Structures are given as structure tokens and as C-alpha cells.
Amino acid sequence: MAVHLKKRAYEEFGHVIQEAPKLKLRKLRISKPSSSEPATLSAVSEDIQLDLEGQPSHVVLQILLKFSKQLPVSADHAQQICDILLKHFHSEKNTAVRAKIAWLLRRLSSTLGFHPLQTADKIIILMDAEVSGKVLAQLWSAALSIALRLTQEKSLHQKLVTMACSGLTDHHQEVRCCCLNVIGNLATNKNTSKLPSEKRWDQVNVHTLVADYFADPEPRVRSASLRALILMHQRGQRLELNVYEQSCAALNDDHEVVRLTAVELVWILSHVYPESLVKAPCSDEKIRLVDDAFAKICNLFNDSSYKVRAEAARLLGSMHLVSDSFLFQTLDKKLMSDLRRKKSLNEQAKEGFVEEFSSGAKWADDAVPREQNPDTTTLMNSGACGAFVHGLEDEMMEVRTAAVDSLTELASQRSNSSFAQAALDFLVDCLNDEIEAVRLNAVNSLHMIVEHVTLLEDQLDNVHSAMEDSSGDIRAGIHQLLSSCRLMSKSCLYDTVMMLLKNLNKYPQDRHSVWKTQQRLGKHHSELVYLLVPQLLSCHPFFDTSEPEMDDPSYISILILVFNAAESCPQMIQLFPEHVLRHYQYLRDSIPELVPQDIQLTTNTSGVDFCIQSPPHQSDSNNDPASFLQQTLARVRDLKSHETSTQRILLERTIHDLRHTVEIAPSLSSTAQCSADFLQAQLLLLKAVDKKSWSGSAQICCQHIAFAKPAADQIIQLTLELEHLYLGLSDEEVAMIRQLRIKAQALLFVLQLQELTAGKQSQPQQDNARLTSLCKKFFRMVEGLQIFLNDRSLTPDSFARTLFNELLKLSPQKHSLIIKFLQPLLSHYSASEVDFNNKVQRSSVVVQQPQPRFDAPITFSAGLAACVHVEATLLNVVNPVSEIRIRVMYPDMSCQLFELHSYDVKQLSPFRHQIKSKIYLSHTQWSDSCVIKLSFVKIHNKLVVLQNCQKESATNHENGQLQLCKPVSLTIHPKPAIRV
């Protein structure tokens, strides 16, 4: 019940929060002078009423302009003002004033809480009498905005549409545009209209009627009519097929904006009626509509406006239903024989087809070809051939990017890979583009289709050369590409490996990415690697070559390749020289994520089979680490039933086991470590509140204090880590952790109180004040916890409940009472069981760059800054920019925090971020090389943590930072300042 009540209270609270912005809104309005007080507003409207009568037009216009700045007004006044305006409209001669009135009507009708149906009717009456085009256009847009507000008034919509259909014949272009807009927004398929003045004897459909205006003399009307049909389509009205031909004609319009709209309409129609048959241009053949539309959109790659070209390129990508022959034609500038039809249907002529044009690649290749059969007709405008070839080498990068995207989409959704294979050449060529964004786009696009196809040798060459690109993103993209592609031959693989090594040499920062690529390459191409083993490992049949250095990144990268290949192709193990076997053991342990763990390595160098044992934990793999974890945790399940001493032993063992689990089972390490930390904190608390030592002799007491204080600190640290470094903790679990922390804090508090009361004699006044402030601080913490629990409607445990109920009633001045209250409470503490579910994930950071190097210090001139590149992978962090900082600790123990920028962070997958950042170090005082420590920290809200009075050193939890990784030590060496 209590929970229920709390919930309701919480809900009400939430409701209040929702109200808050509304209040703000009102405030904003108040700040507006006009609408702040109704009195002034009515005065304003009265002014209008008074002034409009008999005023000359220019004065009225001024008044209206002034009024328009005071918008919006309240709903009551809107009605009033509308009436005044409508009244004045009739008598006004000046068109500008009437137009302004119409504009005001539109604005007023959108006033909140004002029901403008009547106004709409009046506007419709006004429209009948109006002659000026400008005013009429304004009236139309006013009527439309009212109609759009009143979605339920079907009869109004119907009326407006009918009026708009007849209004289309107005001479003023703006009126026609507005009418078309009205039709587009309101008309339905059922709307038909017949114009009495028209000499058309058939019933006119709205679509046909609108389509007639595709050929309007005014370009704005043309685009408005196209737009109207698009609007109708977007409103879910099915478009008529017969507008297709007319919209295709609009593709050749003189005006860019018309073409831009027309291409969209044609594209829509191709999706609505893909399979309908239409007449092919200049022939009697019928072809599918989607093909025809595709060819026509392709033709727009020749358009003079780059916006149209980009739009065409963008739209092509989603025309998945197009036939193969049309699709392939986009990759060849010359018309292919598939799309030529002989009128005589003589198929033989097709076979004897000779290329008409030369490619220009050879000198004197362009001799005039023999006369072609003049009867050939084409199913496609020859200008549309090779659309993508044109698009990919377009002048504007916008078009090129759109073309790359579309080509990729078309290639990747085809069921057979032949188009992807054909398109590959062109995409690979885009790796040579002069603009980096296009290159990057090409890399990513290649990655998408490369799963369908095989890279040929010359294409691979291009891919390789892109690896020398100075942009890291492109290189990373290429690595990704190589790791997922299939290679043709042994030489391809060899070249790739060599290029990767070259890349590694040139850009050592790519090490990780290159190794990963090698791993995948090895996995995918084990057969090819087998053929290359002697070459790669530079074995000699007779001579022992010198053993390569183990730390060489390129050698490691070769080994990664070979080992991963060996996993699925064990026969190659015979070829390994002895040192490789030794290195395997080393690598298996040092980079376990890149090297397979269980290769049976045998060699016969010594004549006997010499088998290298796999590590022990692999051999008993039948023992599932998950069940082991369960068993371990089960031990502490009924902890409370044991005696305190047993509890301790049990806890100690369990913690030990859990720590072991962290090492052996990476997938469970987060859970295990989380549990271990929690148990550790409990164990520490158990020891610290030990009744015997607490109430023992003075000496024991002293010893106890010496132990308990750091223990309390450690518990606080552990619980902070538990709370902030793990993702997936439920509220209950967080509450448990926080309640454990409050115990540690209570302990610390009691100890400090005791200390201070013991030494009270010296400066009673001062100490009293300190004591009181300490108490207040602790009270605040307790209150904080109470709010936390209440917010989430969680039940506090007995300790916390007692604190809430009893302690908060006490006055902070009564120190002794508080001690007496807390001490026994604490000593009754017993550990509780733990059961973190396996969803828990620990946040962590893997620093790839910089690596600790003592031999090559970073040098910089004193007074100037030195730049350090930082590269790291963040795991299980929700919002890196706001939560993560880079901390540098200088030798004088001073710390500096560096924020990350949003462009430093790249999300690889959910909860996995790549950080590439630079930090600038500077210091003026040094003259000698020294070590700085760089680490990643997570910042959390600075909690009110009881400070340990004696030790005010740099414990992390004080400044709200939690370390995420081991600090990297860097040597930096300042160069002496040059004195001139």
C-alpha cells in the first residue's frame, strides 16, 4: 500500500514537471508587450476599428503592418479582429491593403483555440467577388491553412477543391499555384470536376486536370502542378497512370525547378505502376514503365543543373525493379545491343552487331565504321547510356556521392552478383577521386558489395594504392574492405599482405587495424596462405635463416596471418620453422584476441614429434566457466546462516575464486569482477565493524582505527566503482550498493566523531563546530539516499531504515547521542548475499596509442606545447563525450583533465566507441626528462563524500573521477628554452 501511495505521489510529482514548460510559455508571452494585458490588446483592436473607417488606404496599410507585428493575439480577439477585417475588406479599393488583410486573416485563423470555420466561409464569399490576382492568391492560402487546420470538415474541403478546380483557369500565376496547392493538399481521387466552359466532353479527373497544367506557360505553375500530384501521392491518393507521359514531358522543361519536381513525380509513378507497359520512345515496342522511367531519369545525368543531376542520381538507387539490360546500360556509354531493336525483328542482325564508336584508348582506332543498318531503333535515348559512368565522373561532388550511393544500393540488392561485379570497377576507380569525402564514400560502398563479388587483380591494385592515403578513415575503411573480401589468387594475397606491411611501416598507428585485417585474411584464405608460407616466413630449404625479432610489428602481423590460416589448414604446421612455434606460445598469451588458442603444433625438426601443450585451462574445457561462477556464487547465497568467522572465510575464498574467473572467462569477467568487488567491500566492512576489536582495549582500539579508516575508504571507492563503471545494474542493485556505501560512510563518520570527541579538550569551540558540520554532512548523505530510494520506490534495508526513521530525528548538535546510536547499529552488520545477473558489463578503455615508451621520449621546447595522439577503444560507455576525460598526471602530482570533442569519438557499435584525440602538454619548469601518466577516467557527479580529515591527498573519489584503465607512462623531455 505504501508503495502504491508513493507511486501516486511520484506520478503527481511527474505531472508537475510536465506543467513546468507551460508556465514558462506563459512567461514568454508576458514578455511581449502587446499581448501581455488584454486591456492594451482591446485598445489596439479598437484602434483598428476606429481608424479603418474612412481612412485612406496607405494609413490603413500602416495600421495593418503595425498590427501584424503584434501577432499572435488571443482567440477572443482573433474573432473580433477577423470580423473587423472582413468588414473592411469589402469597402477597400487598394489591392495591397486587401492582400494584407487576406494575409492577416490567414495568420489570425491559426490562432490557438480559435475555430475559423465561419471565417473560411466568409473568405470563400470574398473569393467569388475578388478580381485582383494577388489578393486572390492570399485568400486561397488563407482558405487552405484553415482547411488544413480543420481536418474533419470534409464538406469545406470538397467545396474548396471544387472551387480550386475552376479557379485554375485564373490568369494570375500565383492564383493558379495556390489552387494547385489546395488541390494537392485536399483533393481525393473521388473528386471529379467538369468545367462548363471547357469544350471537353469527358469527365475530368482531378489528376488529369492537374496534369494539364504541366504545360502551363508559367514555370512556377508547372512546378506547383507537379508538386500537387506529389502531395496527393504523399497523402495516400493513388495517382492515375495517364499522367505519366505528361510528367515525362516535364523532364525536358526549361526550368530547373520544374525538372527537379518532375523527376520526383516520375520516380513516384515508377514505384506505383512498375509493370505497366508504355510505348518506348521512337518505336512501337512496349516496355515496362519502370524501365522507361529509369532510362529517362538516367538521361537527366546530362542535365545542365547539378541539382537535377544529384537528385536523379539519388533517386536511381531505389528503383530496384528495373530490368537487367537497362541497369547494365548505365555502366556503358555506348548503347548496348540489348536495347536496340530491329524493326524487322531480325534477330540475326543483332549477332552481327559491330561497335559503332571507338573507345579512344588506341591511336587511330577511331576510323569511320561501316554504315549501320539504318532501320535500327533504340529503346532508350542514347544520352542516357552510361548514366553512372557520367555520374561518377561528374564535376560536382554532390552528384558523385549520390551516384556512388545509388550504384551501391542497386548492386547490393540484386539477387545475382553480376551487376555488382560490373559496378565494382567503377567504384574501385572512385578510390582515386580528388575529394576525400567521395573516396571515403566509395570505400564504404565497396565494403557493402564486396561480399557478393571477387576482387580482380587490377582492382586490387587500386584498393592497395588507396591504403597509402593519408586519411586514417580511408585506410581503416580499406582494411575493413580487405578483411571481408575474397581474393582471387595467391599473388593477390601476397600483394595484399605486402601492402599491409608497407602500410604498417608508413603509418605505425594502424597497427591494430592491420593485425585485425591479417587475422581475417588468414581465416578466409587458409588455402592461399598455405601456398605462401615459405615465402611469408622466409624459410629456406637448406639454411637456417636468422630468427626474426619478436617485437617487430610486421613479423607479428605475418604470424597472425599464418596462425589464423593454420587453424583451418593444419597441414601447413609442418612447414613452420622452430622459432615460429615458440613465438606462437608467446603470441597466444600476449594477444589472445588475434591468435587462435588451440592449434596443435607439431614439428619434426628434432626427428621426434614434439608437441606443444596447450594451456591447461583449455584441456578441461568441459568445465563450463559459467557453471563454475554459479557454483561459486551459490556458496555465499546463504551467508547469513553462518557465523561471522565462517562468513569471512567463505567470503575470502569466494572472492579468490571469482577473481580467478575474471582471468579465465572473458565473457563472464564483468559479472565475476562485479560480484567479487561487492563481496570484497562486504568483507572489509565485516572486519571493520568487528565487535571485539571495536569495544576492546585502547591499544586494540587504536589498531582497529588504523585498519578501519582505510578500509572504509576502500569500501567507498569500491562501491563508487560498482555504481558507475558497470552498465546494466538494476535499480535494486544500485540501491544495495549505495546502502553498503552509507554503512562505510557511517563507519568513517563514527570514527571521526570519536577521534574529535577524544581530542576535544584542546579547542572545544572549534571542534564543536567541526563536529556539527560533520554531522550535517552525514545527514545530508542519508537524506540523499532516502530520496534516491523513494524516487525509485525501493524498500531500504534495516540499517538504512533505522537511519531514516531514527537518526534524522536527532539534532546534529548531539554528537554523543549519534555515536551511541550508530555504533551498535554498525556492529550488528552482517553480509548480504549477492546475485548480479549476467547482463552486467564493465566499462573499460583499451589504450592503443600512446604506448609506454621509455627509450623515445616526447620532446618539446619549454613554454611550447607538445602534442600527443591518443587512440583508444571505449567499451560499455553510454556517452563518451560527457562522461570520459583523459587525465594526465604530472610528476609533481598535479592533474590535468582533457575533454573529448564530439569529432574525436566514433561509434563502432553500440557501447563501443573509438577515440582519436590529441592532447597538448605544456610545462615551463622542467629541465629533465620525466614520466607523466596518462589515463582515462570516468567522471560522475561529485558526491558529498565524507572526507577523511587526515588524508586529504588525491584519492580519486573526492574529485568525482574513476579510473578506467591502467595509466600509461610516457617519458617527456623538455628541450631547454633557447635564449637569444
Add this chain to the structure above:
Amino acid sequence: MPDIRVVPLGAGQDVGRSCILVTLGGKNIMLDCGMHMGFHDERRFPYFNYITGGNGRLTEHIDCVIISHFHLDHCGALPYMSEMVGYDGPIYMTHPTKAICPILLEDYRKITVDRKGEENFFTSQMIKDCMKKVVPVNLHQTVHVDDELQIKAYYAGHVLGAAMFYMKVGTESVLYTGDYNMTPDRHLGAAWVDKCRPSLLITESTYATTIRDSKRCRERDFLKKVHERVENGGKVLIPVFALGRAQELCILLESYWERMNLKVPIYFSTGLTNKATEYYKLFITWTNQKIKNTFVERNMFDFKHIKGFNRSYIENPGPMVVFATPGMLHGGLSLEIFKKWCTNEKNMIIMPGYCVAGTVGNKILSGMRKIELKPGQIVEIKMQVQYMSFSAHADAKGIMQLIRMCEPENVMLVHGEAAKMEFLKSKINKELHLPCFKPANGETVVITTNPPISAVASVKLLHKHREVTGITPNPKRIKTIHGTVIIKGNNMQLVDSNDAIHELKLKKHELRFTSTVHIPNIHRPTSVAMNQLHGHLKKNLRSHNISINSEENILIDSVLLKAQSPAEEKTDQEGMDVLVSWSMQDEELGTYIMDLLRTGFQTRTT
């Protein structure tokens, strides 16, 4: 009928020595004034005597001269024409052309006079004097040459400052493309023209039978070949013209060298190239998107890897890449280097563009392995010869694309080879259905145009028309107006026919069409039949005023329907004859009613 006359003095079914005379609305315009690379006698210049008849100056014959770009085959004869033949009128060219053109002319003069020792050639002073007559124009700027003639320049790609020129006199217009390129390259954009719908399009057709592969393919091939040669320790010679392709290839090689981290030296014959590259740095607005966008950080024409060439480097050992002028190996440094290197099979020559017949370049590309470089001295060529079409001319597809872009009424092909032109001509006829011409040098083409004739329509007539057709004409229909055209001198008026009769004091005659329709399935008394007919027509012709008068005649506007009294012997026969009569003004309605009576009524009654 007005006509446009075109005479090519050069570049008619030929490449080089571009010079086309256009007579447009009585104005004589000379388009380009180039020289021919293949000749060293008087044939290298256009035959200006054709204009002057051998005496007098050109000024009185020609209204203006337009130079499309700075290549010598388009401007090489300029000082000769203006200073030696004599021309004082305006010469139009774009700003970059004006800046670079004198450098090239001076270089050309030096080679011809100082090195070959020719006499009777133009001097430096003449070049300067000639350039003083130049009026620079901006892109899309309309320049009024005189009251009637106006010209406008469009971007043409090809080389820096290349332009297409649109000339207009009255309603007739000509678009001259010069050389242009429809595919953008590493430093220039593609040619662009709006739908100017000229009466005549004069387009170059160098690559009339070629449709090129993708540009990237060519670039890749080029880089691969150069890289391969250089890695094998060979020398690569690339003959280029000082400006244009040279800069593109430089940018290409420069960025490749940078990407591949190559150390092999690249040289560019110094002198005018340095000067010219300066101009490329200046005229950034004429380059492509990438260079325009990045020049603030780094001007792409500031080359890092490309250094100036010194004649002494020819003998240097080791690999190198050399760009040398001129591009067709017809003399100068490129020929000199070629002579030194051609005997080593390790070396390679890459011809990146077109070579005119008669040049050494053309010979080696045609596969000749033994060439007489000097009289009596035959050299065997062992070096690799490669052709790379980097020439920035539009290919057949580009030409067709340009024609589609500007929608001309006639097309004329120049600057190409006759046979290839013929092929393209047939394509244009077939696909675009446009008349196409390809005159030879000296051949006059006369193109008759159909200029629109404008007439002043009286307001009264228009009002009347509006009343008749309603205020709401279907915009799709062709609108016809009945009226009378009165021509007085040069003015044309369209007036109502009554007014015309009044004005001309003529007597009015009415023309009526009368026809009899037999309606078979009516055999009631005439009056009933007519009433039935009246009802039927009313249903079908709602927008018209239909009335039936006392004599049982139906009047539909001015159309009269009258029942024919049947002949005696036919009274018992079914049906009735109806006389339909309408005036000429109501032709449309009359015909419609005739159709209606023939078909509609039968189906209605049965």
C-alpha cells in the same frame, strides 16, 4: 527569307588553323584566327585574301573577331591578321585567354624567327599592338558589339579561359563552341550552356567517332604506365602544350607522387610554363570545384614535386619524367629530347593528345619506327610509344549532349576529319532529327532561318476572343484567333475582320457551308423530329446557346439546322434530311455538329 552564311577559312573538315567567317544579320564575324601546325609556308595561316580580295584591310569587311581560347590553332594568326593584313576592330576573348595568349604567341614567334630563322613574320611589337585591340569579356556577360550584334561567353572546359560564344542579331543567333570538353578533369569543369536555342550551332568534332571510357580509367592507365617505366629506371617524355593538358597532368602526377611517396624527379620545361602556371594560380574561379574549394589552404598549382627543366638534364642518368613543349613533337624542346631518348627501349613517350597529320607525333603514333628527323638522317625509334587520350575535346557523346543542351535549329561540324564528320552527321540526323552541315574550307553554307513574325493584336480582338472561348482556356490547347492581318510597311497588325473591312473600305462577304445530313431513323412529323433533335443537341452541347424558332429551325449560335422537306417519292421512307448551314467562323462547331448528327442520334434513338 533571312539567312546565315558560314565560310570556314580553316578548320573546315580539318583540324588546325581554325578560322570561320559568319555572316549573321548582315554582320560579319570572324570566329578564331588560328595557325596550322603541320605547315611551315603561307598555308599555316588562313587565307585572308578570300575576304579582302588581295587588297585593302580587313577592318571594313569584318565587324568583330572572337577568339575562343589561347591554343595557337585558334589564335596563332592573330597578330598576322591584325597587324600585317590589317584589322582595327574589336577582338573579343576572355580574361585568361587575354593573359596567356601573348605568352604563347611570343614563344611561337621565337621558335619560328629566332630558331628557324624565318623572315617576314610578325614581331613582338606586333603582338603587343594586337593585344591592345582585345576587349576582354566575362562569362555570361552580354557584350553589345554594336546596336544590333550582341555576344555572350559560356564556360567551355578544355583549357583555362576557353569559352563558347553565343552571337545574336535580332532573332537569329549562332553558338560557336570553339574547343570544349564535356567531362570535367582534374583542374577544369565541364562545358556548360543554357537552353539558348540558337539558329545555328557550330561545334568542333575532333572526336566525332569516339566515345571515351571513363576518365578515371584513363588516369589509372596513365599513372600505372609512368610508374612502371620509372621503376624500371626508364625516362618518360610527355610532350604537351605549355598550357592546358600540361597542368592537368601535372596535378595528376603531383598528387600521385605524393600519395605513392615517389622520389623520381619530374621536370617541366621552364620558361613560359612558369609564367603560365602563375596565371592558373590567379584564375582560380575558372577551375573546378575541388581546386576552388581548397585553394585557400593550398593552391593546387603550387607544385611540390615538379621542378623546372634545364637542357643539361637531358643527358642525366637515371629515371625521370619530363613534360616538354610542344605537344605534337613538331619542334622545340620536346623534339630535341625525343631525338636523344628515342633509341633506348627502356624509355617511353606518352602522347597525351591529338597530333595533326604531318607532325612527328602523328608519324610515331601511326606506327612508323624509322623517321627522317633531319634531311638524310633516319632514326630508328626503339622507345615505347603510348597514346593516351587526355585531349580535352568532347567525344561524340559529349557533342550530342551539348546539342541536346542548347537545342539548336541547325548544326554545323568543323574542326575534325571529313569522314568522321560524315558519320557523326548521320547520327545527328537520325537521333536528333536536325539538319547538319560540314563545309570544307572555302565552301559557303547558307542556312535559311524561319524567324518568328510578330504582329500587334488589337485589344478589342483579344477581348472578343476571350469572350468566345471563355476566360478559361485549357492551357494545353493551341489557341486560334480569327482575325485579319494587315501589313503596313514593316508593321503587322492583327485586327478583327470587321475592323479590317471598315478600315480598308471593303464590302463584306459571308461564307457559309451548307450540307445535308440524312438521319435515317426518324419518321415522325417534322416538328416532333426537330424537337427531339433539339433536345438531343442541348444535351450534348451544354455550353452553347441552342434555340428553336417558330419555323422549326434550330439555331446553335450561328449554325442553322433546317428540316428538309422530303421529296415526294421518299415520304414513306424512314428518316429525314436535315440541312446544316454554318458560317466560316463557326467551322469547328459546325463540323462537330455534323459528326454528332451522323453518329450520335442513331445510337440515342435505337
